[in-house]
Amino acid sequence: MDKELIDQFIINSLKEDVGDGDHTSLATITAGTTGKAKLLVKDTGILAGVELSLEIFRIVDANLKVSTYINDGAKVKPGDIAFEVEGDARSILTAERLVLNCMQRMSGIATKTKEIVDLLQGTNTQVLDTRKTTPGMRYLEKWAVRIGGGVNHRFGLYDMILIKDNHVDYSGGIREAIEKAQQYIIKQNKKLAIEIEVRNLDELEQVLQTGGINRILLDNFNYDNLREAVNIIGGRYITEASGGITIDNIRQYAECGVDYISVGALTHSVKSLDLSLKAV
CATH class of the missing domain: 3.90.1170.20 (Quinolinate phosphoribosyl transferase, N-terminal domain)
Structure with a gap:
């Protein structure tokens, strides 16, 4: 505490x-x-x-x-x-x-967290929370996720660089976004992990060609594409899945081999x- x-x-x-x-x-x-x-x-x-x-x-x-x-x-x-x-x-x-x-x-x-943790038993996937929290209560809500057996993602905007689709679009592309993030870390002398969201296998390929990141967020992938993406990444980077994942299908997503699944519903609609x- x-x-x-x-x-x-x-x-x-x-x-x-x-x-x-x-x-x-x-x-x-x-x-x-x-x-x-x-x-x-x-x-x-x-x-x-x-x-x-x-x-x-x-x-x-x-x-x-x-x-x-x-x-x-x-x-x-x-x-x-x-x-x-x-x-x-x-x-x-x-x-x-x-x-x-x-x-x-x-x-x-x-x-709710414990229910999901139990569903993931036997896989190598852990459940993450998100920033979709009640203003002023984020610490308590993320604390509750840990009590339920889940894992905290970044706490806020300050403790990780997470390049999402809007960042990519505003910065001019995937390579540009990653390179700007790398330059920022060096210039500001920050020790921040870089995660980037990809929307499809083409964007994943661009990320792999650019490199210099720590985690890849595979957003709104179906089972087949998620499994293929995990195989392509081949353990070179931490993998996370999100988007369209519910308590009814989270086990199937986990069985695709991702390291983490982020679930906003842990804190925004319990x-x-x-x-x-x-x-x-």
């Missing part, structure tokens, strides 16, 4: 939610009232966000005591209790919604896991 980044996220999120005070709790609960609440699982899946929740409770009120029974990455079912929190009742309620919002979404992502924080 990147504590500095996470703490800033929590502080900003609480500021957004609490404003000048949790007036419902302030109005209805006598100051100093203590209580206990349990995190109740109401769905089947992979739990994620427990470690984050501990930090949320700490920032809201360092005197809150949390007893953890289920850790991140564990399979859960309806009726399971992930943890119990005890202390000032107002503090528990202040933290409640942020804890649930984060854990429900993270658990949904981890659950169903949150049903969780609830209930007073005990």
Whole structure:
């Protein structure tokens, strides 16, 4: 956990939610009232966000005591209790919604990721996430992918050069895009991997003739072309497939021999896991 980044996220999120005070709790609960609440699982899946929740409770009120029974990455079912929190009742309620919002979404992502990871068992292919994330929650969503057994792609625009179709078109062609990227890295003294997207076998040939890259993204290839492309590359570069890949066909794409398959749906269209924080 990147504590500095996470703490800033929590502080900003609480500021957004609490404003000048949790007036419902302030109005209805006598100051100093203590209580206990349990995190109740109401769905089947992979739990994620427990470690984050501990930090949320700490920032809201360092005197809150949390007893953890289920850790991140564990399979859960309806009726399971992930943890119990005890202390000032107002503090528990202040933290409640942020804890649930984060854990429900993270658990949904981890659950979907684990489902895909299981489908890929026996192949040499790993599933990647993408930048198709919720603004402000990227770190949490990519963290959840890791909890589910997936692999993080680049975190943002700054930690890899990924030359996509628009970059190729705007720069004047594949060779031009690659050579400009190589020159940029040298000029800026950056240590960045270069990945380039290709749309067909002709573009793949241009990439192989140019060289100087680290990974090739094979976008919207059918099974036959993807298999042929992997054979042509012959292990010289890391391979990644994307586009038109769903939970129903991901196994077939993996069997074409690619190293990675990137799935934007891991973070942009998952169903949150049903969780609830209930007073005990």
